[in-house]
Amino acid sequence: MTKRIKILFIMFQGGHSNLKSWNEYTESKFLDRLKIIGSVYCYQDKTYNIWHYDKSHPEYKDYDMDIDFNLSYVNPDTHIKMVYRDIISKYKNIDEYKFIPIGWSLGCWLALYFAQVYSSQCSHVILLESSLFTPNNMKIRLKDLGNIKNFSSVTNAKYKKMLLDWKTNNTNIEDAEKIRDINTYIRAQFISKHLNLKLPVPTTAFVNIKIVKEEKDLIKNKEKLAEVKILKKNNSSNYKAIIFNDKNHYIFDKIQPAKAIIKVIKNIVYIPTKKLYHGSPYLLKKLVPMVPRGTDDFNSQTAVYLSSNKIEAKLYSLARDKERKNKSWGIKNGYLYLRKERWLEKFMEPDKPLYRLNDIGYLYIINLNTVPDYEINPHNMNEYIIKRIVKPDSIEKVYYNDVKNRIKYVSKEEMDKIFT
Numbered sequence: 061m062t063k064r065i066k067i068l069f070i071m072f073q074g075g076h077s078n079l080k081s082w083n084e085y086t087e088s089k090f091l092d093r094l095k096i097i098g099s100v101y102c103y104q105d106k107t108y109n110i111w112h113y114d115k116s117h118p119e120y121k122d123y124d125m126d127i128d129f130n131l132s133y134v135n136p137d138t139h140i141k142m143v144y145r146d147i148i149s150k151y152k153n154i155d156e157y158k159f160i161p162i163g164w165s166l167g168c169w170l171a172l173y174f175a176q177v178y179s180s181q182c183s184h185v186i187l188l189e190s191s192l193f194t195p196n197n198m199k200i201r202l203k204d205l206g207n208i209k210n211f212s213s214v215t216n217a218k219y220k221k222m223l224l225d226w227k228t229n230n231t232n233i234e235d236a237e238k239i240r241d242i243n244t245y246i247r248a249q250f251i252s253k254h255l256n257l258k259l260p261v262p263t264t265a266f267v268n269i270k271i272v273k274e275e276k277d278l279i280k281n282k283e284k285l286a287e288v289k290i291l292k293k294n295n296s297s298n299y300k301a302i303i304f305n306d307k308n309h310y311i312f313d314k315i316q317p318a319k320a321i322i323k324v325i326k327n328i329v330y331i332p333t334k335k336l337y338h339g340s341p342y343l344l345k346k347l348v349p350m351v352p353r354g355t356d357d358f359n360s361q362t363a364v365y366l367s368s369n370k371i372e373a374k375l376y377s378l379a380r381d382k383e384r385k386n387k388s389w390g391i392k393n394g395y396l397y398l399r400k401e402r403w404l405e406k407f408m409e410p411d412k413p414l415y416r417l418n419d420i421g422y423l424y425i426i427n428l429n430t431v432p433d434y435e436i437n438p439h440n441m442n443e444y445i446i447k448r449i450v451k452p453d454s455i456e457k458v459y460y461n462d463v464k465n466r467i468k469y470v471s472k473e474e475m476d477k478i479f480t
C-alpha cells in the first residue's frame with residue numbers, strides 16, 4: 061500500500077517571543093486555525109528565555125527559566141539540526157510527513173535555513189513578516205547592532221558567564237540586551253554568509269507595508285519592497301510575496317489577516333490534483349467509513365471505498381442495492397457483468413431469486429489533494445480507500461440509460477472466466 065503523506069508545520073518563533081505568541085496572545089488563535097490543516101511542531105528557542113529574568117517584562121512568567129545553552133545553540137546550523145533531531149524523536153514515522161517551516165520575524169531566518177538543509181523533506185516555506193536578509197538589508201542590520209568587533213570576540217566561556225550573571229543578578233537590563241544583541245549578531249552573520257538567495261523550496265512571504273507617518277516608516281517600506289524585488293528576480297517561480305497594508309509586525313494576531321494567511325496556506329496544501337468517485341444507492345451528505353464484504357486484506361478494511369474510474373463507480377451505484385441482496389455481478393475494466401440466469405427473467409432458474417438494478421444511483425465526486433491521505437489497492441490501481449469521513453465535492457444522479465452500453469449479461473461459465 062502507498063504511504064499516506066501528512067503535513068507537519070514547523071514553527072520558528074519571532075525574536076524575543078515565547079510560545080504563547082503563536083496562539084494564546086493572539087486575537088485570531090492562529091495556531092488553532094493551523095492545526096485544522098496539519099500537525100504542528102513548536103519549540104521554545106532558549107535564547108529568548110533570558111526575558112524570564114527581566115521581572116519588569118509583563119510576560120516574563122511565560123518564558124521558560126532554562127538558559128543553559130552556549131554559542132553552539134545560537135548558531136543556526138547546529139540549532140536547526142537540533143530542531144530536526146527533536147522532530148524525528150517525536151514523530152516516529154517521519155517519512156509520512158512533508159514539512160512546511162513557518163517563521164515569524166527573526167524566526168524566518170531559521171525557517172529558510174532549515175528548508176535549505178532539509179529541502180527534500182520540505183514542500184513549502186511560509187514567512188510571516190520576515191526580518192530582512194538580502195545583502196544590503198543585512199548590512200544595515202549588522203551596522204545597527206554596533207560593537208561588532210566585541211561580539212565576534214566573545215568566547216563560549218565568556219558567553220556562559222554572561223548568562224549566569226544575568227540569571228543570578230538580573231538588575232541591569234543592559235546585560236540582557238547585550239546577550240540579545242550577541243545572539244542576533246551571530247545569527248545575522250551566519251545567515252548573511254550561508255543562506256542561498258536562490259531558494260530551494262517554494263516560499264510565500266507575507267509582508268506588511270506601513271502607512272507612512274514618519275521618515276523611518278518610509279525607509280523600512282523601501283527596504284522591504286527592495287528585498288521582495290530581489291527575491292522575485294532570483295526565484296521567478298519559487299517565491300511569492302503577499303503584501304498587507306498597515307497590519308503591524310504581529311501580522312497573524314488579528315482575525316482578518318490571520319484568515320487571509322490561513323486561506324493561502326490551505327491553497328498551498330490542498331491543491332486538487334486527482335478526482336475520485338464513489339457510487340452508492342443512497343443519497344448522502346457525507347461518506348462514512350464502512351465495513352465491506354471483501355475477502356482480501358485491502359478490501360476488508362473499515363473505510364470509504366473510491367475509484368479513479370468514473371464509469372465503474374456509476375455502475376456500482378446501480379448494481380449495489382440498499383439491502384445488499386444483489387449477487388452474481390461484478391465490475392471489471394469499465395463493464396458491469398451480470399449473470400443472465402439471475403438478472404434476466406427469460407433465463408431465470410427455478411426457485412432462484414431474480415435481481416434487478418436500482419432505478420437510480422448516486423455518483424459522489426471527491427477532489428483529492430497534493431497531500432493525500434488515501435491508500436491504493438496494490439492489486440488494482442483504480443481502487444482507493446480513505447479512513448475518515450469524506451465530504452463529496454459534488455453529486456450526480458445515475459440512470460440505466462447513462463450506462464446501458466457498459467452492461468453485459470453473461471453465463472455462469474463466462475462469469476467465472478472473466479473473474480478468475
